[in-house]
Amino acid sequence: xxxxxxxxxxxKAFVVFLFAVISIGVFIISTLISTAILKEWYGLIPxxxxxxxxxxxxxxxxxxxxxxxxSFFLNSIANGCSVAAYYVSKNIALELxxxxxxxxxxxxVLFLVYLMLQTFHKTKRVTVTVACIVNGLLTIALxxxxxxxxxxxxxxxxxxxxxSFFYLCVFGxxxxxxxxSVLRDISFxxxxxxxxxxxVVIFLLTEGDILDGxxxxxxxxxxxxxxxxxxxxxTMP
Numbered sequence: 001x002x003x004x005x006x007x008x009x010x011x012k013a014f015v016v017f018l019f020a021v022i023s024i025g026v027f028i029i030s031t032l033i034s035t036a037i038l039k040e041w042y043g044l045i046p047x048x049x050x051x052x053x054x055x056x057x058x059x060x061x062x063x064x065x066x067x068x069x070x071s072f073f074l075n076s077i078a079n080g081c082s083v084a085a086y087y088v089s090k091n092i093a094l095e096l097x098x099x100x101x102x103x104x105x106x107x108x109v110l111f112l113v114y115l116m117l118q119t120f121h122k123t124k125r126v127t128v129t130v131a132c133i134v135n136g137l138l139t140i141a142l143x144x145x146x147x148x149x150x151x152x153x154x155x156x157x158x159x160x161x162x163x164s165f166f167y168l169c170v171f172g173x174x175x176x177x178x179x180x181s182v183l184r185d186i187s188f189x190x191x192x193x194x195x196x197x198x199x200v201v202i203f204l205l206t207e208g209d210i211l212d213g214x215x216x217x218x219x220x221x222x223x224x225x226x227x228x229x230x231x232x233x234x235t236m237p
Contacts, residue, residue, distance in 0.1 A: 010118050012175050012182045017114035019186045020167035023076045023193070024107065024160055028099045030080020031087070031156075038081070041089050041205055044198065047081035050074045051194050058187050068183035075190035082198040083159050087152075089205055094152055102156035105142070106164035109135050113171055128172040135165050159197060166193040 034043050054074040061068040087094055109131055116127040139161040146154040166189040174185040 013114055013117040013171065015182050016167060016170050016174065016186060017110060019072060020110050020164065020170075021107065023072070023079075023167070023190065024103050024163060026073065026076035027079045027083075027160070027163060028096075028103065030077045031084050031099065032080075032094060032096065034081045034084030035087050035094055038084055038088055041085045043081040043083075043085035043088065044201065047078040047085070047194070047198060050078035050081065051191065054078070054187075054191070058184075058191070061181075061184060061187060065181070065183055068181075068187040071187040072183075072190045075187075075194045078194045079159075079163065079197050082194065082201050083156075086201045086204055092152060092155075094156075098152045099156050102153045103160040105138055105157055106135075106160040109138065109161075110164050110167060113168060117171065117175060124172065124175050128168055131168050131171075132165065135161055135168060139165075159200075162196050162200065163193045166190075166196070 034046075038046075051074070054071040057067040057071040057074070061071065086092075113127055113131045117124060120127070139158060142154050142158040142161060145151070146158060167186075169192070170185050170189040174180050174182045
C-alpha cells in the first residue's frame with residue numbers, strides 16, 4: 001500500500017474512530033454535568049445555542065482546519081445537554097457506571113468497523129452497510145429493553161447508538177475518497193448526531209412518556225371491541 005492509500009484509508013479510519021470515541025466520551029461528561037446544573041427541559045436551550053455557535057466554526061474550517069475541532073467539540077457537548085433534558089424532566093438519576101455500560105455496544109460496533117477497515121480496506125462498502133444494519137438492530141433491541149427494564153443503561157445506550165450511526169456514515173463517506181476532508185466530514189457528522197438526538201428528546205418529552213413507564217397489557221391484545229370500549233375513550237381503538 002502506498003503512502004497516499006494509507007492516508008486515505010487506514011489513517012482516515014483511525015481518525016474517524018478516534019473522534020467517535022472522543023464524541024461519546026464528551027457526551028457522557030456533558031450529560032452528567034448538565035443533569036447536575038440544569039432543570040426541567042432547559043438543557044435543550046444551551047444545546048441549541050452550542051450547535052448554532054458551531055456553525056461558523058464549521059464554515060471557517062475551510063480555511064482553518066482547526067475550526068472543525070471546535071465545531072465537533074461544541075456539538076458533542078450539545079448532545080449531552082439535549083439528552084440531559086430528558087433525564088432531568090423525568091427525574092431520573094444518572095450514575096457514571098451505568099452510562100459507561102450503556103455506551104459499550106455503540107463503541108463495540110465502531111471498533112469492529114475500524115478493525116475491518118484496517119484489515120480489509122477494500123471492503124468498505126460492505127463493512128459499513130452491514131455495520132449500519134447491525135447498529136439499527138442494536139438500537140431497536142435497546143428500545144425494547146428500555147421499555148421492559150427501564151434502566152438508564154439501555155436508554156443511554158439508545159442515545160449512544162444514534163451517535164454511532166452518524167460516525168458509521170462518516171466512515172462510509174470519507175474513507176477512500178481522496179477529495180474529502182476527514183475533519184470536515186466528522187464535523188458534519190457531529191451536526192447530524194445533535195439534530196437526531198434533539199428531535200428524539202423533544203418527541204419523548206411531548207408525546208406522552210412513550211418509553212418511560214409504558215405499561216403493556218398483552219392480555220387485551222386481540223380482545224373484543226366491547227372490552228376495548230369499557231376502557232374508556234382515552235384508549236386506542
